[in-house]
Amino acid sequence: MKHVETTISETTIRMRLADNADPAQVNEWIEFRVALKPLMFDKDNRLGDPELRYLLATHQAALHRAREAINAEIQRLTNLEDQMT
Numbered sequence: 001m002k003h004v005e006t007t008i009s010e011t012t013i014r015m016r017l018a019d020n021a022d023p024a025q026v027n028e029w030i031e032f033r034v035a036l037k038p039l040m041f042d043k044d045n046r047l048g049d050p051e052l053r054y055l056l057a058t059h060q061a062a063l064h065r066a067r068e069a070i071n072a073e074i075q076r077l078t079n080l081e082d083q084m085t
Contacts, residue, residue: 013062
């Protein structure tokens with residue numbers, strides 16, 4: 001998957017990744033929206049004003065947040081599966 005689109009507002013960042021940039025040709029995609037305020041630039045510093053950071057840092061922070069959410073859901077499902085066995 002490749003980055004297709006990013007929209008940044010005053011409060012959120014929305015990103016879309018897909019297997020094709022042409023919407024008519026897309027078979028798989030991931031789209032997510034996260035709040036800007038809690039995003040972490042690194043372990044110690046908040047991302048801060050998005051206009052003061054490079055777009056790359058904003059993308060990285062949003063992707064890290066999405067990964068955390070996906071990992072948490074994988075763990076929740078694994079725990080449920082373990083309880084069933």
